[in-house]
Amino acid sequence: MRVLLVEDAPGLGEAVREQIADDGHAVDWVQRLDYARNTVRTTPYDLILLDLMLPDGRGLDFLRQQRAAGDVTPVIILTAQDQISDRIAGLNAGADDYLVKPFDLFELSARVAAVGRRYSGNPNPQIKLGDLQVDMSARTVQRGSATVDLTAREWALFEAFVQRPSALLSKSQLEERLYAFGAEIESNTIEVYISRLRKKLGRELIETVRGMGYRLMSA
DSSP, X not given: OEEEEEOOOHHHHHHHHHHHHHTTOEEEEESSHHHHHHHHHHSOOSEEEEESEETTEEHHHHHHHHHHTTOOOOEEEEESOOOHHHHHHHHHTTOSEEEESSOOHHHHHHHHHHHXXXXXXXXXXXXXXXXXEEETTTTEEEETTEEEOOOHHHHHHHHHHHHXXXXXXXXXXXXXXXXXXXXXXXXXXXXXXXHHHHHHHOTTSEEEETTTEEEEOOO
């Protein structure tokens, strides 16, 4: 997924960015709401991780503005405000989840994955694709009794297809899912990862539509 992190605390921001990146997601990190507003105008995100107290305003106001404008991008609030009234206000403003600081980074990973599954239209973490059994929560793939090992990048690319079964995904769309701003991307990077997935999961699983992109074949 392509994730926007809005967090002004350097230590926490760096830790969250590293955790989400290690999960295979592309993360853009900003520390002010004006930067966040500019970024969402130009970049389609799959998820926003939002602090509530920023140097130039309140995250809750930003969230309300986004929802009022029709933006349905899922949002997980990350905040030290732990009162029940704060949680209710966040959820009523349009947040999809609410995590109180300090939080466990692995719990954050699990919540990110859960929100991603909900918005992909299939909240069930267990998916069957041909002879493959996929556990989206555990991030594992089984063929019979054997585990198919995927790297973080391979999983992130595979997840992009699983979340949009049979949809045609262009090379640029896949690059946006995998890489943050400023990352150096070689011209054949997506092709290399597609080739690796086919070797591990089966050549028939991902179809190439010449000149247009790729799609996951129906089970």
